Amino acid sequence: MADSVAVLDTLKLVYTIYALIAISLIGWFAIRITQNGQSKAPKPPIFYTYIGILVVIGTGLHFLTYHTVPWVPIDLNRANLKAHKVYNITYKDHKIILEEKPMIVECGKKVIFEAVSEDLTYGFGIFRQNHSMVAQMQVVPGSRNDLMWEFHKNGTYYIRSTEYSGPKGAQMIVQDAIKVIGCSQNDPYAMK
Amino acid sequence: MSLMQTLINGYEGGLKHENMTPMQKMALRFVVIGLLYYGLASLEGMIMRLYEIKPIPLIDEKHFFSIMTVHPMVGIFGSSYMIVFGAFLFLVPYLMKKPIYSLKLANLSWQTIAGGTFIMWLAGFLFSYAPLYTLYWPLPVDFEQFSTIGGIVYIVGVVFIMIGTFLYTYNVFKTILYTPEGWEKQPSMELLKSALGIEGLLNFFRRRKKEHLVPLPIAAISRGTIDMGLNAIVISSAGVLILIYLLGSVFGVDLKDTWVDALLYKNIFWWGLDLIADGLVLIFVAGTWYLLAMLITGKDLFMQNIARAALFVEMVVSWTVWSHHLMSDQGQSNTLKVLSGEVVTAFELVTQGIAVFITLVTLYRARPLKMSNELKFLLGGILGFMLAVPAGIIQADLGMNRILHNTQWVIGTHVHVAILVGLTMTLYSAIYVLFPILTNGTKLYSQKLANWHFWLHLIGGIGMGAFMGMAGIDGMLRRAIYTNGEYNTYMILAGIFGLMIFVAFLIFLYNIVMSIGVKGLVGIYQPATTNTKDCVPTQKES
Numbered sequence: 130m131a132d133s134v135a136v137l138d139t140l141k142l143v144y145t146i147y148a149l150i151a152i153s154l155i156g157w158f159a160i161r162i163t164q165n166g167q168s169k170a171p172k173p174p175i176f177y178t179y180i181g182i183l184v185v186i187g188t189g190l191h192f193l194t195y196h197t198v199p200w201v202p203i204d205l206n207r208a209n210l211k212a213h214k215v216y217n218i219t220y221k222d223h224k225i226i227l228e229e230k231p232m233i234v235e236c237g238k239k240v241i242f243e244a245v246s247e248d249l250t251y252g253f254g255i256f257r258q259n260h261s262m263v264a265q266m267q268v269v270p271g272s273r274n275d276l277m278w279e280f281h282k283n284g285t286y287y288i289r290s291t292e293y294s295g296p297k298g299a300q301m302i303v304q305d306a307i308k309v310i311g312c313s314q315n316d317p318y319a320m321k
Numbered sequence: 322m323s324l325m326q327t328l329i330n331g332y333e334g335g336l337k338h339e340n341m342t343p344m345q346k347m348a349l350r351f352v353v354i355g356l357l358y359y360g361l362a363s364l365e366g367m368i369m370r371l372y373e374i375k376p377i378p379l380i381d382e383k384h385f386f387s388i389m390t391v392h393p394m395v396g397i398f399g400s401s402y403m404i405v406f407g408a409f410l411f412l413v414p415y416l417m418k419k420p421i422y423s424l425k426l427a428n429l430s431w432q433t434i435a436g437g438t439f440i441m442w443l444a445g446f447l448f449s450y451a452p453l454y455t456l457y458w459p460l461p462v463d464f465e466q467f468s469t470i471g472g473i474v475y476i477v478g479v480v481f482i483m484i485g486t487f488l489y490t491y492n493v494f495k496t497i498l499y500t501p502e503g504w505e506k507q508p509s510m511e512l513l514k515s516a517l518g519i520e521g522l523l524n525f526f527r528r529r530k531k532e533h534l535v536p537l538p539i540a541a542i543s544r545g546t547i548d549m550g551l552n553a554i555v556i557s558s559a560g561v562l563i564l565i566y567l568l569g570s571v572f573g574v575d576l577k578d579t580w581v582d583a584l585l586y587k588n589i590f591w592w593g594l595d596l597i598a599d600g601l602v603l604i605f606v607a608g609t610w611y612l613l614a615m616l617i618t619g620k621d622l623f624m625q626n627i628a629r630a631a632l633f634v635e636m637v638v639s640w641t642v643w644s645h646h647l648m649s650d651q652g653q654s655n656t657l658k659v660l661s662g663e664v665v666t667a668f669e670l671v672t673q674g675i676a677v678f679i680t681l682v683t684l685y686r687a688r689p690l691k692m693s694n695e696l697k698f699l700l701g702g703i704l705g706f707m708l709a710v711p712a713g714i715i716q717a718d719l720g721m722n723r724i725l726h727n728t729q730w731v732i733g734t735h736v737h738v739a740i741l742v743g744l745t746m747t748l749y750s751a752i753y754v755l756f757p758i759l760t761n762g763t764k765l766y767s768q769k770l771a772n773w774h775f776w777l778h779l780i781g782g783i784g785m786g787a788f789m790g791m792a793g794i795d796g797m798l799r800r801a802i803y804t805n806g807e808y809n810t811y812m813i814l815a816g817i818f819g820l821m822i823f824v825a826f827l828i829f830l831y832n833i834v835m836s837i838g839v840k841g842l843v844g845i846y847q848p849a850t851t852n853t854k855d856c857v858p859t860q861k862e863s
Contacts, residue, residue, distance in 0.1 A: 140794060159700050162684055170686050171682060187714055190667075269650060271582060296382045296451060
């Protein structure tokens with residue numbers, strides 16, 4: 130099952146290729162418009178095909194991620210799904226207070242991280258030991274902040290506030306906050 | 322002529338400010354201040370780039386975040402707004418062949434925005450007020466972290482900026498609609514319908530198409546200006562709310578911050594802010610591309626009707642797109658996340674794609690073209706948006722946002738490439754087009770320096786965005802400090818490319834000052850000696 134490392138590696142590759150194509154296209158265009166030659170305007174079908182392609186790419190991306198990124202259907206069907214366990218987390222005075230530490234998560238089970246802020250807007254981010262992000266959500270005071278997640282690799286993860294809450298919140302980190310056990314595979318970037 | 326003489330008098334005599342019209346002076350006053358604020362924003366950017374490599378001992382964390390707070394405000398309001406306002410307040414009367422409604426209001430606009438930006442900047446510099454531009458409730462009124470006086474100074478600065486924005490908005494629409502003295506009565510309602518694109522929309526359903534009363538660039542300016550006015554209302558309202566709490570604190574009244582719903586506030590705030598980020602930037606940029614393409618080629622725009630329709634669609638998109646900023650807010654409804662956040666945002670790819678297509682075809686039909694400064698910067702600007710808009714579409718996806726929100730990807734690959742490469746290069750192109758018009762044909766000091774400016778800015782902008790984006794993909798947050806060198810390779814590379822942008826600006830500034838001369842520069846701010854309402858001097862005056 131795809132995790133954030135796989136998704137982000139794909140993004141890095143696809144976007145780099147796209148960027149190189151875009152740069153080359155404009156470079157080619159810059160040379161062409163300084164040269165003599167035929168300069169007929171494209172016919173309407175070409176324009177409308179181009180628009181069609183943009184619509185397909187723009188909306189197709191969301192269909193693609195819905196079917197390939199495992200947390201999207203979980204997010205959208207969140208109200209109908211039951212969690213194996215709920216972990217309560219409190220944010221107050223630029224501190225992240227965990228009800229239990231570490232939060233032991235069983236492999237492949239849906240769990241909920243339920244965060245409550247008693248003062249400011251914060252963020253809840255799960256990170257691997259190499260600092261790559263697993264997932265995150267905003268922690269807004271007076272609002273529901275619950276992230277349903279499923280882990281499929283063993284590892285130890287830290288939590289960091291992903292939202293700015295003033296200079297005092299620049300280093301809101303809880304090391305070894307989540308420990309995933311019981312999987313057949315280890316997360317190579319999350320092993321201590 | 323010695324270097325010193327050129328610096329004082331300008332290249333080949335420099336700018337003869339005595340011959341300038343009040344309109345030319347007004348526009349250049351905006352642009353000069355805008356460029357100076359751009360330099361300040363670049364310097365702040367460089368300080369932050371260095372800090373992300375290794376915290377600088379002289380700057381503590383509090384001050385670092387106050388720089389982060391004022392940096393986008395100086396860049397957007399002090400620089401981009403100023404340059405755009407100056408250009409448009411000149412171009413609306415110039416293109417409509419009609420005097421500006423009020424030159425006094427126009428001059429008051431640059432004074433209030435320039436002053437407001439400086440006051441707001443002081444709040445960061447003197448009082449380290451640092452709630453960031455997002456102002457997430459209740460951070461701006463967190464008196465344990467920030468001083469009340471700092472907050473008040475900040476809000477007063479913002480209020481000045483918004484007053485200047487309202488003045489600009491009023492002046493632009495009045496200029497389009499009013500009847501100048503001695504003129505035949507102008508059809509105000511018809512002009513308004515044409516400027517807002519309503520006529521263009523109705524034309525789709527008419528057998529007999531009505532002629533457009535305002536040129537296409539004026540339609541783009543009008544539609545973008547509406548977003549600008551609405552944005553100013555939202556920001557002013559947030560400012561008033563924050564000010565009430567700040568004044569409450571001064572008078573010892575404890576107003577509970579829980580009276581304001583943080584998520585609702587965030588929705589309203591982003592609705593307003595996105596009128597700039599996803600509304601007027603894209604609309605103004607598209608309109609500017611169209612104008613530049615027509616001026617560069619001397620030909621009509623390809624598919625003008627489609628361009629007008631796309632501008633109208635873009636305005637509707639900008640009013641309904643805000644929710645992509647709240648995709649990681651679990652309290653936000655899924656319907657809003659999908660419809661506003663994903664689907665409507667995806668249409669920005671379409672509207673911006675149309676602008677790219679029409680501009681490129683217009684240029685292509687006129688080939689062979691000389692690779693002038695305005696043309697190369699225009700192509701750079703188009704490339705910037707070709708890179709930045711898809712990056713934005715990607716992060717406005719439920720799956721991707723979960724792992725990209727608030728990372729360096731958002732601020733690097735999307736925001737900085739859009740602003741520095743897309744918007745700024747478009748503005749540079751406009752400056753190169755307007756330079757001879759506003760300065761009565763003053764010659765550019767060095768084409769070599771202009772080329773250096775172009776390449777350093779283009780490579781620097783793309784390179785910095787790319788390495789910030791890669792750091793973001795690897796998990797680096799955009800509003801955090803890393804003290805253990807976790808992302809140093811990326812940050813050093815981003816710093817080197819960032820330095821290229823800064824050097825590019827210094828080269829540009831030097832080239833412009835050497836072209837017009839210090840005397841000419843000072844003369845821009847002296848009262849005009851001619852009392853004409855014309856935009857440029859008539860043959861006799863010049």
